[in-house]
Structures are given as C-alpha cells and as structure tokens.
Amino acid sequence: xxxxxxxxxxxxxxxxxxxxxxxxxxxxxxxxxxxxxxxxxxxxxxxxxxxxxxxxxxxxxxxxxxxxxxxxxxxxxxxxxxxxxxxxxxxxxxxxxxxxxxxxxxxxxxxxxxxxxxxxxxxxxxxxxxxxxxxxxxxxxxxxxxxxxxxxxxxxxxxxxxxxxxxxxxxxxxxxxxxxxxxxxxxxxxxxxxxxxxxxxxxxxxxxxxxxxxxxxxxxxxxxxxxxxxxxxxxxxxxxxxxxxxxxxxxxxxxxxxxxxxxxxxxxxxxxxxxxxxxxxxxxxxxxxxxxxxxxxxxxxxxxxxxxxxxxxxxxxxxxxxxxxxxxxxxxxxxxxxxxxxxxxxxxxxxxxxxxxxxxxxxxxxxxxxxxxxxxxxxxxxxxxxxxxxxxxxxxxxxxxxxxxxxxxxxxxxxxxxxxxxxxxxxxxxxxxxxxxxxxxxxxxxxxxxxxxxxxxxxxxxxxxxxxxxxxxxxxxxxxxxxxxxxxxxxxxxxxxxxxxxxxxxxxxxxxxxxxxxxxxxxxxxxxxxxxxxxxxxxxxxxxxxxxxxxxxxxxxxxxxxxxx
Numbered sequence: 001x002x003x004x005x006x007x008x009x010x011x012x013x014x015x016x017x018x019x020x021x022x023x024x025x026x027x028x029x030x031x032x033x034x035x036x037x038x039x040x041x042x043x044x045x046x047x048x049x050x051x052x053x054x055x056x057x058x059x060x061x062x063x064x065x066x067x068x069x070x071x072x073x074x075x076x077x078x079x080x081x082x083x084x085x086x087x088x089x090x091x092x093x094x095x096x097x098x099x100x101x102x103x104x105x106x107x108x109x110x111x112x113x114x115x116x117x118x119x120x121x122x123x124x125x126x127x128x129x130x131x132x133x134x135x136x137x138x139x140x141x142x143x144x145x146x147x148x149x150x151x152x153x154x155x156x157x158x159x160x161x162x163x164x165x166x167x168x169x170x171x172x173x174x175x176x177x178x179x180x181x182x183x184x185x186x187x188x189x190x191x192x193x194x195x196x197x198x199x200x201x202x203x204x205x206x207x208x209x210x211x212x213x214x215x216x217x218x219x220x221x222x223x224x225x226x227x228x229x230x231x232x233x234x235x236x237x238x239x240x241x242x243x244x245x246x247x248x249x250x251x252x253x254x255x256x257x258x259x260x261x262x263x264x265x266x267x268x269x270x271x272x273x274x275x276x277x278x279x280x281x282x283x284x285x286x287x288x289x290x291x292x293x294x295x296x297x298x299x300x301x302x303x304x305x306x307x308x309x310x311x312x313x314x315x316x317x318x319x320x321x322x323x324x325x326x327x328x329x330x331x332x333x334x335x336x337x338x339x340x341x342x343x344x345x346x347x348x349x350x351x352x353x354x355x356x357x358x359x360x361x362x363x364x365x366x367x368x369x370x371x372x373x374x375x376x377x378x379x380x381x382x383x384x385x386x387x388x389x390x391x392x393x394x395x396x397x398x399x400x401x402x403x404x405x406x407x408x409x410x411x412x413x414x415x416x417x418x419x420x421x422x423x424x425x426x427x428x429x430x431x432x433x434x435x436x437x438x439x440x441x442x443x444x445x446x447x448x449x450x451x452x453x454x455x456x457x458x459x460x461x462x463x464x465x466x467x468x469x470x471x472x473x474x475x476x477x478x479x480x481x482x483x484x485x486x487x488x489x490x491x492x493x494x495x496x497x498x499x500x501x502x503x504x505x506x507x508x509x510x511x512x513x514x515x516x517x518x519x520x521x522x523x524x525x526x527x528x529x530x531x532x533x534x535x536x537x538x539x540x541x542x543x544x545x546x547x548x549x550x551x552x553x554x555x556x557x558x559x560x561x562x563x564x565x
Contacts, residue, residue, distance in 0.1 A: 055108055056082065056083040056107065056108065057083055057104045057106055057107055058083060059080050059081070059083055059084050059085040059102070059103065060085060060102045060103065060104055060140055062074060062085070062087075062102065064076065064077075067092075068089075068100070068135075068137075068140075068142055069133075069135065069137065071091060071092055071093050072089045072090070072091055072092075072098060072100060072133075072142075072144060073089055073090045073092055074087045074089050074100065075087065075088045075089055075090055075097075076088045082216070082217060083103055083104070083107050083109075084101055084102060084103035084107070084113075084216055085101075085102050085103075086099065086100065086101050086102070087099070087100045087102065088100075088147065089144075091132075091144075094432075095511050096147075096432070097147040097149060098132060098144050098145065098146065098147050099144070099145045099146070099147045100142055100143070100144050100145075101113070101142060101143040101145075101212065101216060102140060102141075102142045103140070103141050103142075103216070104139060104140065104141070105136055105139045105140060105141050106139070107141070108218075109215060109216065109218055110136070110141045112215045112218075113141060113143065113212065113215045113216055114134050114136060114141055114143075115215070116211035116212050116214070116215035117131045117134035117143040117211075117212050117215075118131075118134050119185075119186075119187055119211060120187060120210045120211045120212055121134065122185075123181075123182060123185055123187060123210070125178065125181055125182070126461070126462070126467050126469050127174065127177070127178035127181070127204075127205070127206060127207065128178065128182070128206065128207050128208070128210050129145055129146045129148065129198070129206050129207065129208035129209070129210075130145065130146045131143060131144070131145050131212065132144045132145060132146065143212055145208070145212075146208075148198055148200065148206065150200060150201045151198035151199060151200045151201070151206060152198065152199050153194065153195055153197070153198055154171075154194040154195070154197040154198070154199065154235065154239075155194040155195050155251055155252060157199065158194055158238050158239065158242060158251070158252070158253060159252045159253075161242055162239065162240060162241060162242045162269065162272075163239040163240070164317060165273040165276060165314050166314050166315065166316045166317060167203075167239070168236060168239045168240055168273070168276050168314075169273075169276065169308070169311075169313070169314040170203065170205070171197075171205060171235065171236060171239055172232060172235075172236045172276070172279060172280075172283075172304070172308055173305070173308045173309075174204070174205045175192075175197065175205060175207065175232045175235065176229075176232055176301050176302075176304040176305040176308055177301075177305045178205075178207055179192070179207075179228050179229075179232060179301035180300070180301040180302040180304075180305045182210055182301075183224070183225060183228070183300070183301055183302070184302075187210055187211050188211065188214070188221065188224035188225075188227070188228055189207065189209065189210050189211065189213070189214065189228050189231070190211075190213075190214035190219045190220070190221050190224060190227055190228065191209060191213040191214050191217065191219055191231075192207070192228055192231035192232065192235070193231070193251060194235065194238065194251045195251070196208055196209050196213065197235065200468075200469075202468045203468075204467075204468045204469065225299065225300040225301065226285075226299050226300070228301055229283055229285075229298055229299060229300055229301050229303070229304055230283060230284055230285070232283055232301065232304060233245075233279075233280050233281075233282075233283025233284040233285075233298075233304070234246075234283075234284065236276065236279065236280045236283065237265055237280040237284065238251075238253055240265040240269070240272050240273070240276055240277065240280060241265045241268045241269045241272065242269075243255070243256060243268055243269075244256070245262060245280075245284055256268075262281070262284060264277050264278075264280075264281055265277040265280050265281075273314065275311050275312070275314075276314075278295060279298075279304075279307060279308065279311070281295070282295050282296065282297050282298045282304075282307060283297075283298050283304050285297030285298065285299060419486065419564055419565065420564060420565045421562065421563070421564055421565075422479060422483065422485065422563040422564060422565055423479075423480075424448050424477045424478065424479065424561070424563060425478045425479060425480040426477075426478040427444050427445060427447060427448045427475055427476070427477055427478075427561075428441075428444065428475070428476045428478070428509075429441045429444045429456070429473075429474075429475060429476075430473065430474045430475060430476045430513075430541060430543075431470075431473045431474075432511055432512050432513065433469075433470035433471065433472075433473075433512075433513075434459075434469075434470060434473065439458055439459060439473045440456060440457055440458065440459065443455070443456045443457065444456050444475065446559075447475055447558045447559070447560065447561050448477070448560075448561050449560075450560065450562075451560075452491060452559050452560050453559075454559065455493050455557045455558055455559040455560075456475065456557070456558050457493075457555055457556060457557040457558070458473050458544065458547065458555050458556040458557075459473075459555065460553040460554065460555050461547065461553065461554045461555065462553070462554070463554060464546050464547050464548070464549060464554045465545075465546055465547075466547070466554075471513070471545065472500075472513065472543050472544050472545045473543075473544055473556070474513075474541050474542050474543040474544055475541070475542045475558065475561065476509050476539055476540070476541050476542075477539065477540040477541075477542065477561065477563065478509070478538065478539055479537070479538050479539070479540065479563070480538070481538055482505045482536055482537060482538045483536065483537075483538070483565070484534050484535070484536055484565045485503065485531075485534065485535055485536070485537055485540065485563060485564075485565065486530065486531075486534045486564050486565050487528055487529065487530040487531075487563075487564050488501050488520075488528075488529040488530075488540060488542065488561065488562070488563050488564075489526070489527070489528050489529070489560075489561070489562045489564075490526075490527045490529060490542055490558060490560070490561050491525065491526050491527075491558070491559045491560040491561075492524075492525045492526070492527070492548075492556065492557055492558060492559065493525075493557035493559050494548045494555070494556070494557045495525065495548025495549070496523055496524050496525060496548055497523065497524070497525070497527075497544060497546065497547060497548055497556050498521070498522075498523045498544070498545045498546035499521065499522060499523070499527055499529065499542060499543065499544050499545065500518055500520070500521040500529075500541075500542075500543040500545060501518070501519050501520040501521070501529035501531070501540065501541070501542065501543075502516030502517060502518050502519065502540070502541040502543055503516060503517050503519055503535050503537035503539065503540055503541070504516045504517065504537060504538065504539040504541070505536055505537050505538055505539075506538070506539070507538075509539040509541070510539075513541065513543060516539070516541045516543075517535075519531040519532075519535055521545075523546070529542075534565070540563065542558070542561060544556045544558075
C-alpha cells in the first residue's frame with residue numbers, strides 16, 4: 001500500500017496547482033496520448049517546456065521477471081508515464097523489495113535523472129527514501145530506491161480525515177527540517193505532494209523522490225527554496241483541513257471555493273490549532289495571504305523549521321482505553337455441577353418419588369478403590385522390572401568398558417570442556433532493516449582480529465535508537481559448525497552500548513533478526529553475554545540496540561568479540 005500507485009493515479013496526482021514557478025516538459029503515456037491534468041496542463045501543473053511529445057521515446061517495454069544487472073528482478077509495474085516506468089522489484093542479492101525507475105538511455109531527461117539520483121544518494125539522510133543504485137547499461141537508465149512495505153502514503157491518511165494537531169505538528173516539523181538539510185546540500189524536491197510523503201509504523205515521516213521525481217518529469221523551478229517551502233505549507237494545510245489550499249481539486253481533496261483566495265485553516269474548519277494555522281499561512285506566502293495577520297512569511301524550509309521550533313510543543317493526545325466488558329458471574333445449582341441433569345419430574349409425581357442413590361454411591365466408591373489398587377500394583381511391578389533391567393545394563397557396561405553414543409563422542413567432549421576459546425570462521429555485517437542491507441562491511445574483520453586498537457563501527461544516526469528507523473544493527477559470526485557456546489565477550493569504544501546475543505543452529509543464518517533466538521543482553525563498554533545455560537549454535541548475532549553519542553551523532557564501535565564454549 002505504501003509504495004503502490006497506478007498509472008491513472010500518477011496522472012491524477014498532477015491535477016493540483018503546483019507552485020507557480022515549477023515548469024514541466026511535455027509528457028506522453030506509452031508514447032501516445034499526452035498526459036494532461038484536469039486543467040489541461042502537462043504533468044507538474046505548469047506549461048510545457050522545450051521537450052515536445054515527439055521527442056520522448058516510449059517507456060521501456062519490459063515484463064515481470066526481467067532481471068537488471070543479474071540482481072534486480074522486476075515484479076510489478078506500478079507506473080508507466082511520460083516515457084518512463086516504475087516497478088516494484090526484488091533485490092535477489094540482499095533478498096529484499098526495492099523500487100526501480102526505468103527509461104531509455106535516449107530519453108532527453110536520462111542524463112538529468114542519473115545526475116539527480118546520484119546527488120540524492122550522496123545525501124544519505126535517513127529522513128529521505130534512499131537511492132540505492134543509479135546505472136546506465138544496455139541502452140537503459142534505471143534508478144533503484146528503497147521500498148518501505150510498512151509505510152503508508154499521506155494520500156490515504158488525508159482521505160480518512162484531518163490529522164490530529166500533534167500529527168500535524170510532527171509532519172511540518174519533520175518535513176521542514178528534512179528539506180532544510182537537503183537544500184543545504186544543493187538538492188530540491190520540486191514535487192513534494194501527498195504521494196511523496198510516507199509515514200512509517202513508528203510515526204516517522206519519510207520523503208521519497210528527492211530531485212529524482214522532478215528530473216523524471218522535467219520539472220524545474222526558478223525559486224526552488226520557495227517552491228519546496230510552499231509545498232510543505234500545502235501539506236500542513238491539507239492535514240489541518242482535509243482541503244487542498246488552491247482552487248482546483250487534487251490528490252483526492254476538494255479545493256477552496258473559487259474567487260475567495262487563500263482562507264486560513266482555522267476559518268475553514270472549526271477546532272484547528274491556531275498556531276499551526278498561522279504557520280501554514282506563513283509557508284503559503286502568496287497573494288499577500290499573510291498580510292492580514294502581520295506575520296513574516298517563511299520563504300525557505302530553514303525559516304519554516306525555525307518557526308516550528310519557536311512554537312510551544314504540541315503533546316500527543318492521551319491514549320484512550322476501552323473498558324473491558326463487565327464480568328459475567330456464572331452460578332451453578334448446589335450439588336449439580338459436573339453431574340448429568342436430573343430426570344424431569346412430572347406434575348403428578350411427588351418430589352420424594354425420585355429413586356434414592358445411596359446404594360449406587362457406595363458401589364461406585366468401591367469400584368474406584370478396586371481400580372486404584374490394580375493401577376498401583378501394575379506400576380509397582382513395572383518399576384521393579386525397569387530397575388532390574390538398568391542394573392543388568394550397568395553390569396554389561398562395567399564388563400565392556402566405557403561406550404559412546406552413536407552420534408559420536410566429540411559433542412560430549414564439547415559439553416565437558418567449557419570456557420575454551422572458539423574460533424570464528426567468518427564475520428559479516430548485518431543490517432537487514434537498513435537502506436542497502438550493509439553497515440560498513442569494509443572494516444568488519446577489525447571486530448574479530450583480537451587487536452583492541454582496531455574496531456568496526458556503524459553508520460551515524462540522529463538518536464541512540466537509530467532515529468526510529470530500525471531496531472538495531474549488528475555482526476553475524478559463523479562458527480563453521482553447530483557447537484556449544486558458553487559466553488561471548490564484546491568490547492566497545494565511545495561509551496556504553498546496549499547489545500544482545502542471538503543464536504541460530506540453521507544451515508544458513510536468518511535473513512531477519514527475529515529468526516535468531518535471543519539468549520542474553522547487556523550494556524556497557526565491556527559486556528559479557530552469557531546465556532543462562534550453554535547453547536548450541538553455528539551462527540551468533542551480536543545485535544546492537546542502543547548506541548552512544550558523539551556530538552550530534554550516535555554510532556557504535558565494536559573493538560573486539562571473543563567467543564568461548
């Protein structure tokens with residue numbers, strides 16, 4: 001749901017008013033009919049550029065199952081528009097879903113798409129959906145990006161109704177900060193629509209298509225700072241009112257009444273937070289909309305982010321709990337629970353005419369005692385025979401010497417020799433929840449080389465718990481075979497680090513951390529991860545769950561890992 005769209009949706013997605021400075025080139029769908037929005041504009045909401053429809057080749061004619069770079073297998077085409085197609089695909093090397101944009105190398109925008117994708121990939125900001133690859137080969141240009149299956153587009157969230165004030169505050173705060181960071185690196189979005197914003201299951205907002213979406217559609221802007229700022233303001237306006245802040249309907253939202261100009265959100269809908277309403281008007285600084293409020297307009301994402309920071313923080317609403325259903329007391333008639341119901345008594349039969357049961361009760365009690373005696377006798381006889389058999393086997397064992405089980409004596413030896421060092425056959429960085437499945441693999445051997453002065457480190461994050469983007473990263477150790485593991489000692493640089501030990505005895509290590517079994521955890525700079533009792537495993541996952549801080553960044557540094565039996 002999060003990443004899915006259709007060609008029809010993508011065309012309609014251009015139906016709203018874009019900021020007046022954005023311009024797009026001509027567009028065709030499958031190289032035939034020109035893709036227009038309801039007002040007859042080309043995609044992007046502005047008049048066509050210098051590239052005509054005849055100059056745009058059709059989207060590459062590929063099919064499900066086609067493989068790019070012997071790695072990315074195309075699964076489903078979700079968009080085919082304007083000479084390019086977008087696919088849901090599978091990265092067979094890292095066993096995860098990805099998204100792919102495809103166009104011919106002869107497409108007039110192919111060079112700009114490659115340049116935009118590579119610039120976006122260099123940003124490396126986790127608040128954006130990451131570009132993983134940008135390649136030109138076999139007359140094709142393709143861009144590979146993250147696919148977030150647990151995230152939801154802002155479009156269906158807005159269709160369900162206005163967002164809570166706290167959610168609106170988080171939306172404008174996170175988007176303005178992210179776009180401010182992108183513009184500091186010289187990158188603009190220019191097509192920041194509800195479909196370009198995703199909300200994860202943890203409440204974090206991610207922006208997709210940075211620079212790439214605009215390059216695919218040939219959108220440019222004379223004032224990119226102003227364009228992206230107004231786009232964030234429009235999203236905040238829509239979140240507060242469930243209305244699009246322009247006269248045209250767009251993204252499933254109704255536009256404002258024609259001829260009335262821009263109306264403040266708190267005048268469109270009752271109960272809108274006054275501070276957020278002011279903020280939306282300051283971001284949508286056009287046609288003198290903010291003059292009546294005597295507020296300075298926000299013309300850059302950085303100014304908008306500072307304005308949000310200056311506001312009193314809006315707390316999350318108190319959670320509401322549904323009262324459990326009232327306890328239903330069940331009553332039983334005395335003396336009838338567990339017994340078959342009594343035979344109904346006719347109206348003409350006196351109550352005392354029911355047959356008495358004392359004789360039946362005495363007979364049943366005697367039968368129970370007889371059965372119990374027989375069972376006790378049988379158990380005693382069986383126990384005596386079992387003991388005699390074991391004594392005979394012991395005698396045989398004394399005569400023939402010590403024997404080993406059929407499985408061999410090596411396993412029994414391992415159980416006896418505890419505390420012995422176990423060599424690690426191979427170490428592998430492990431980041432299945434990240435953007436590209438790897439976490440600084442070039443220095444992974446430094447974690448097991450026995451030299452405490454070298455270390456493997458993680459990427460940098462905005463908080464100790466990975467900015468809410470993932471639950472952890474780690475190192476997988478291959479012991480070569482299933483064997484007894486008594487403890488794992490882990491040393492860290494940079495401060496106290498929280499870490500877990502997880503194990504697996506499978507023939508290959510699990511693709512996700514939940515596939516391992518958690519056996520120990522700890523926090524510190526020198527942590528002994530010792531299970532309650534020795535375990536048998538081939539693969540060990542040293543899973544970092546909380547990182548120490550260093551300035552404004554958080555990263556983990558593993559200097560040494562030692563495994564003992």
